[in-house]
Amino acid sequence: MTAITLPRGLRDNRAAWAFGVLLVTWIGAILFAKGFDSVSSVRYLVQTAAFLGIVGVGQTLVVMMSGIDLSVSGVVALSAVVCAQVASGSGGTTGVVVALVASVLVGIANAAGVTWLRVPPMVMTLATGTIVAGALLVYTNGSPKSAKVPLLASLANDRVVGIPLAFLLWLGITAVAVWLLHASRIGRYVFALGNGERASRASGVPLARTAFVAYGACSLLAGVAGLVLLGFTSTSSLTMGNPYQLLSIASVVLGGTSILGGRGHVLGTVAGALMLTLLTALLASWNISEGVRQIVLGLLIIGLLLAYARERRS
Amino acid sequence: MTLLAVERVSKSFAGNRVLNEVSFDVRAGEVLALVGENGAGKSTVLGLITGLLAPDSGRVVYDGDPVTSWSPHRAREVGIGSVHQELSLNPHQTVAENVFLGQWPSRRGFVLRRDLARRARPLLERVGLDVDPMTRAGRLPLGRQQLVELAKALASKPRLLILDEATSALDDDQVKGVFTVVDELRAAGSSVIIVSHRMGELFAVSDRLTVLKDGEVMATRERAETGHDDIVHLMIGRELSDLFPPKAGEVAAPVEGEDALAIPSEEAIASDKAAAEETPAAPPVPAGRPVLSARGLTVPGACADVDLDLEPGRIIGLGGLQGQGQRAVLRALFGLVKHTGRIELDGRPARLASPREAIRSKIAYVPEDRKVEGLHVAQTVRANLSLTNLDVVTPARRLTTVDRGAEARLVDDLVERMRIKVTGPDQEARRLSGGNQQKVALARWLPSRPRVLLLAEPTRGIDVGTKREIYHLLRRLADSGVAVLVTSGDTMELVGLCDEVAVMYEGAVVDRLAGADLTEERLVRASVTGTEAGTNV
Numbered sequence: 015m016t017a018i019t020l021p022r023g024l025r026d027n028r029a030a031w032a033f034g035v036l037l038v039t040w041i042g043a044i045l046f047a048k049g050f051d052s053v054s055s056v057r058y059l060v061q062t063a064a065f066l067g068i069v070g071v072g073q074t075l076v077v078m079m080s081g082i083d084l085s086v087s088g089v090v091a092l093s094a095v096v097c098a099q100v101a102s103g104s105g106g107t108t109g110v111v112v113a114l115v116a117s118v119l120v121g122i123a124n125a126a127g128v129t130w131l132r133v134p135p136m137v138m139t140l141a142t143g144t145i146v147a148g149a150l151l152v153y154t155n156g157s158p159k160s161a162k163v164p165l166l167a168s169l170a171n172d173r174v175v176g177i178p179l180a181f182l183l184w185l186g187i188t189a190v191a192v193w194l195l196h197a198s199r200i201g202r203y204v205f206a207l208g209n210g211e212r213a214s215r216a217s218g219v220p221l222a223r224t225a226f227v228a229y230g231a232c233s234l235l236a237g238v239a240g241l242v243l244l245g246f247t248s249t250s251s252l253t254m255g256n257p258y259q260l261l262s263i264a265s266v267v268l269g270g271t272s273i274l275g276g277r278g279h280v281l282g283t284v285a286g287a288l289m290l291t292l293l294t295a296l297l298a299s300w301n302i303s304e305g306v307r308q309i310v311l312g313l314l315i316i317g318l319l320l321a322y323a324r325e326r327r328s
Numbered sequence: 329m330t331l332l333a334v335e336r337v338s339k340s341f342a343g344n345r346v347l348n349e350v351s352f353d354v355r356a357g358e359v360l361a362l363v364g365e366n367g368a369g370k371s372t373v374l375g376l377i378t379g380l381l382a383p384d385s386g387r388v389v390y391d392g393d394p395v396t397s398w399s400p401h402r403a404r405e406v407g408i409g410s411v412h413q414e415l416s417l418n419p420h421q422t423v424a425e426n427v428f429l430g431q432w433p434s435r436r437g438f439v440l441r442r443d444l445a446r447r448a449r450p451l452l453e454r455v456g457l458d459v460d461p462m463t464r465a466g467r468l469p470l471g472r473q474q475l476v477e478l479a480k481a482l483a484s485k486p487r488l489l490i491l492d493e494a495t496s497a498l499d500d501d502q503v504k505g506v507f508t509v510v511d512e513l514r515a516a517g518s519s520v521i522i523v524s525h526r527m528g529e530l531f532a533v534s535d536r537l538t539v540l541k542d543g544e545v546m547a548t549r550e551r552a553e554t555g556h557d558d559i560v561h562l563m564i565g566r567e568l569s570d571l572f573p574p575k576a577g578e579v580a581a582p583v584e585g586e587d588a589l590a591i592p593s594e595e596a597i598a599s600d601k602a603a604a605e606e607t608p609a610a611p612p613v614p615a616g617r618p619v620l621s622a623r624g625l626t627v628p629g630a631c632a633d634v635d636l637d638l639e640p641g642r643i644i645g646l647g648g649l650q651g652q653g654q655r656a657v658l659r660a661l662f663g664l665v666k667h668t669g670r671i672e673l674d675g676r677p678a679r680l681a682s683p684r685e686a687i688r689s690k691i692a693y694v695p696e697d698r699k700v701e702g703l704h705v706a707q708t709v710r711a712n713l714s715l716t717n718l719d720v721v722t723p724a725r726r727l728t729t730v731d732r733g734a735e736a737r738l739v740d741d742l743v744e745r746m747r748i749k750v751t752g753p754d755q756e757a758r759r760l761s762g763g764n765q766q767k768v769a770l771a772r773w774l775p776s777r778p779r780v781l782l783l784a785e786p787t788r789g790i791d792v793g794t795k796r797e798i799y800h801l802l803r804r805l806a807d808s809g810v811a812v813l814v815t816s817g818d819t820m821e822l823v824g825l826c827d828e829v830a831v832m833y834e835g836a837v838v839d840r841l842a843g844a845d846l847t848e849e850r851l852v853r854a855s856v857t858g859t860e861a862g863t864n865v
Binding site: 277 | 660662664683684686693695700701702703704707708711714715716718720721727728729730772
């Protein structure tokens with residue numbers, strides 16, 4: 015019997031796998047690379063992983079219902095740029111509110127396109143992301159502002175008993191997402207949708223409501239990440255969201271969530287985001303060119319996927 | 329001459345013995361029926377014959393050579409063709425492309441599409457399929473797709489054809505067409521192994537019947553020397569005269585309350601039967617006030633002007649040949665397809681524009697395609713059973729947080745009451761047998777106490793023991809005040825189970841049969857002719 019139950023238990027807990035691989039990689043980094051053995055390096059790592067991690071949590075919600083959100087890069091930039099722009103005129107708090115509202119509107123547009131116009135999620139979100147990027151260019155005349163918003167700066171840089179606030183924010187968001195996805199009614203709907211739309215419809219799952227919650231939350235979190243990023247760098251740019259588009263999806267998948275939806279755990283995405291940030295830092299610590307670095311990162315993502323997060327054949 | 333010999337084959341999965349010293353043979357030019365309940369080991373035997381599985385001990389000899397590991401491709405090369413209940417057609421390709429899948433005629437790397445169609449036509453005619461070979465396979469109704477599968481199997485000129493529940497989606501006419509093909513093959517010296525839950529079909533076409541029970545061969549009988557009762561007895565070890573429950577009004581005291589929502593015990597079935605025999609000439613129940621009534625129900629392209637009254641306590645059947653609009657009626661009443669016409673619930677006009685609205689009106693639907701629509705097969709039994717009961721499992725007073733205790737109670741209770749065979753609530757639905765999947769698909773609606781229950785092909789591909797359980801459950805539900813509407817391609821089922829059958833033909837109801845008029849003969853006649861044949865014969 016153990017021969018049957020053991021691989022099944024492992025396979026079904028790919029999120030645990032993600033943490034295991036992360037731990038091994040981290041120990042390897044401490045042993046074989048320079049500069050990974052100090053408390054400050056850990057602190058820096060979890061702080062920078064928070065930006066990707068917050069986007070990744072939102073992406074998990076969408077991927078779990080068989081969707082995908084390629085507009086997150088646009089929304090990260092949207093939120094930072096709009097906040098910087100508004101804050102310079104009407105103050106930080108207004109800037110934050112306007113930025114988050116704008117972000118959620120993108121999510122609502124995504125959900126509307128996917129559920130009512132039946133545009134495939136990949137096309138719909140890529141299109142809204144492109145529209146957002148274009149709109150920002152028009153809005154800023156190509157030169158987005160810098161802004162020091164004290165609230166955001168302290169959120170991104172301060173620490174509570176030595177722990178970066180950004181990391182705590184990420185953990186808090188994750189905790190809410192764990193409840194939403196794994197312990198609430200909407201979570202049941204998301205998993206059902208991820209496992210088959212026709213069966214979900216015939217079971218009375220509210221397709222539209224679920225999509226609006228998932229895409230809305232995803233955009234909101236991308237907006238939050240944009241704000242923290244703005245606080246971290248004090249400047250906004252039109253391309254500041256670009257890395258998060260594919261890396262957020264990679265962190266979801268490396269965290270053991272099926273890219274086809276319907277199986278996985280939000281906590282896995284935390285491991286995924288930490289792993290990607292760790293790998294990036296590790297590659298940066300070796301003196302190799304940017305191009306080679308990207309090649310190696312890409313190969314590592316494929317390798318890790320093959321190691322534990324491969325899709326089953328139906 | 330023996331074409332295939334299965335010699336003392338045993339097979340275990342994870343320490344679970346599925347086959348125990350199974351032996352039988354198939355002669356050239358013979359049709360052998362393989363009979364048994366779900367889980368008797370039929371699929372495993374077929375897997376061994378086609379080389380998809382290897383036996384633990386014993387061997388399978390085909391055409392003089394022991395079968396070692398074969399692939400579906402190799403099996404086809406040596407002349408083994410198979411048609412399964414599960415369709416393997418590519419829905420986006422044409423019928424012709426599907427028929428010759430993997431062996432398209434080509435010249436210099438280009439597929440000769442017209443040649444393909446020309447060569448497909450005689451094969452399609454042979455299986456009695458009148459469709460344009462250039463139609464996309466996915467556009468055909470289920471039954472016709474299954475015939476395309478048969479044409480596909482014939483394309484490689486099999487010496488051994490395996491029909492594994494290959495008639496499950498076919499109507500009686502189509503089944504006859506399949507049997508003609510089987511007869512032709514036999515006459516040409518080829519052999520056929522047929523697996524079906526429909527006893528009548530097996531007797532109509534086979535030369536010998538081999539009965540499997542719990543992984544062992546109970547007996548192999550010549551068809552001429554056996555009968556239904558004998559075979560059923562060998563299959564399940566008891567008589568089946570009580571396959572169907574008594575009809576409405578034949579039982580003295582209908583069951584009330586919670587007990588109505590469970591598969592009745594053997595004692596309860598026996599007492600129902602006794603009660604029915606004491607009141608043999610009970611008149612049909614007087615029509616009560618319908619819960620749901622439809623007037624002029626029309627789904628463009630599928631059904632037109634259908635009038636139906638669903639009354640508490642009655643099981644209404646929708647009969648007719650395959651694909652005459654029965655499915656559309658059910659889907660319209662569940663809000664799954666756009667429709668016109670007047671629908672009233674308790675006498676008040678109602679709009680059923682989505683399944684959610686239907687569910688809110690206490691209508692439940694168990695679809696024919698349980699793997700795609702009826703269940704989330706990749707999810708656990710627990711997730712499937714609680715999805716339709718989230719009001720209980722994730723109560724609003726807990727801010728919709730899942731109440732694991734309530735969920736466990738709900739699931740355990742349903743598994744027990746419906747006698748669903750699972751290893752545990754964590755088992756994935758796709759690992760259950762067809763009968764148990766169907767029980768889950770039905771059970772998930774029970775806690776919400778539906779007032780109208782719609783079922784499409786409720787026992788397709790299900791073993792006879794589970795069929796019986798489902799029939800008795802449906803009657804219990806009806807007795808407790810549920811209005812039941814069933815579609816079925818199995819005339820025996822409609823006659824045995826329903827209080828009234830509306831016969832559909834080309835999207836319209838052409839006849840209604842009830843009481844003494846409800847016989848298999850009249851039902852078939854009305855189905856085939858599309859006219860009112862029930863009352864004046």
